[in-house]
Amino acid sequence: MIFKIDNVKKSYKNGEVTEEILKGVNLILREGELTSLVGASGSGKSTLLTIAAGLQPASDGQIIFEGKNLTSMNAEQVRKIRAHQFGFVFQFAHLVPFLTVEEQLLLMLDVSESKLKIREQKKEVDKILxxxxxxxxxxxxxxxxxxxxxxRVAIARAIIHRPKVLFADEPTASLDSKRSKDVMTLISHLTKTLNIATLIVTHDEEMLSFADHIIKMSDGQILQKV
Structure with a gap:
C-alpha cells in the first residue's frame, strides 16, 4: 500500500444548509494497480480524486501517502509532493500550443524540479516518448x-518525472471508442511497467475492463468494491 484515503469527508455551506459531498470514504491504492472510480454525475468521484491529489482540502479524514499525512501538511509541503510524486491526466490534453512535444515534457521536468542535467533530461524524454x-x-x-x-503526449508529460501515483479524470471522455481503448491500454501498461498506483475517474463502462479494481460511488459513498 502506497496511498490511503481514510474516512474522507467533504461538505460545503450553502446558506443555512450543509451539503455533504463525501460521507466518509475509505480507499487504498497499491503500486502497479489501476483503480477505476465510477458513478453517476454528482456521486462525488471527481471531488474524491481532487482531494486525494491535494488539489483541494478535505473537511475531515486523512490522505496518507507513503506513511505521511497530507492533510496535516501546509500548502507548500503538499505542492512539493504533488509536483514530485504525483502525475495528472485530464479529459483534455491542455498542451501548450507554442511548445513542441519534446518541449512539453522538458517543461514538466522543470516544474517537477528535476535534478537531471539537460542532456540527461532529453534522454529521459526520448525514453518516455x-x-x-x-x-x-x-x-x-x-x-x-x-x-x-x-x-498520449499528455500521458507522457504526466509520467516523465516518474511519479508514484497517477490521477486521471475522464482521460478518454473526448476520444472515440478506438482511441479510448488505445489510451486505456497505454495507461494500464504504464501502471504495470513503471509500478505506478493509478486512480482513474470514468463514466465509460467499456473502460472498466482495464481496471484491477472498480469502485462504484453514489451520493458521496462507496457502494461496491470489485
Missing amino acids: KLVEMDHRKHAYPSSLSGGEKQ
Missing part, C-alpha cells in the same frame, strides 16, 4: 496532432 509510441512526433506542435496523439 518511445514508451507512449510518440517518439516519431518529438518535434511536432500540438496543432498537428490528432486527439489520440495529444492525449
Whole structure:
C-alpha cells in the first residue's frame, strides 16, 4: 500500500444548509494497480480524486501517502509532493500550443524540479516518448496532432518525472471508442511497467475492463468494491 484515503469527508455551506459531498470514504491504492472510480454525475468521484491529489482540502479524514499525512501538511509541503510524486491526466490534453512535444515534457521536468542535467533530461524524454509510441512526433506542435496523439503526449508529460501515483479524470471522455481503448491500454501498461498506483475517474463502462479494481460511488459513498 502506497496511498490511503481514510474516512474522507467533504461538505460545503450553502446558506443555512450543509451539503455533504463525501460521507466518509475509505480507499487504498497499491503500486502497479489501476483503480477505476465510477458513478453517476454528482456521486462525488471527481471531488474524491481532487482531494486525494491535494488539489483541494478535505473537511475531515486523512490522505496518507507513503506513511505521511497530507492533510496535516501546509500548502507548500503538499505542492512539493504533488509536483514530485504525483502525475495528472485530464479529459483534455491542455498542451501548450507554442511548445513542441519534446518541449512539453522538458517543461514538466522543470516544474517537477528535476535534478537531471539537460542532456540527461532529453534522454529521459526520448525514453518516455518511445514508451507512449510518440517518439516519431518529438518535434511536432500540438496543432498537428490528432486527439489520440495529444492525449498520449499528455500521458507522457504526466509520467516523465516518474511519479508514484497517477490521477486521471475522464482521460478518454473526448476520444472515440478506438482511441479510448488505445489510451486505456497505454495507461494500464504504464501502471504495470513503471509500478505506478493509478486512480482513474470514468463514466465509460467499456473502460472498466482495464481496471484491477472498480469502485462504484453514489451520493458521496462507496457502494461496491470489485
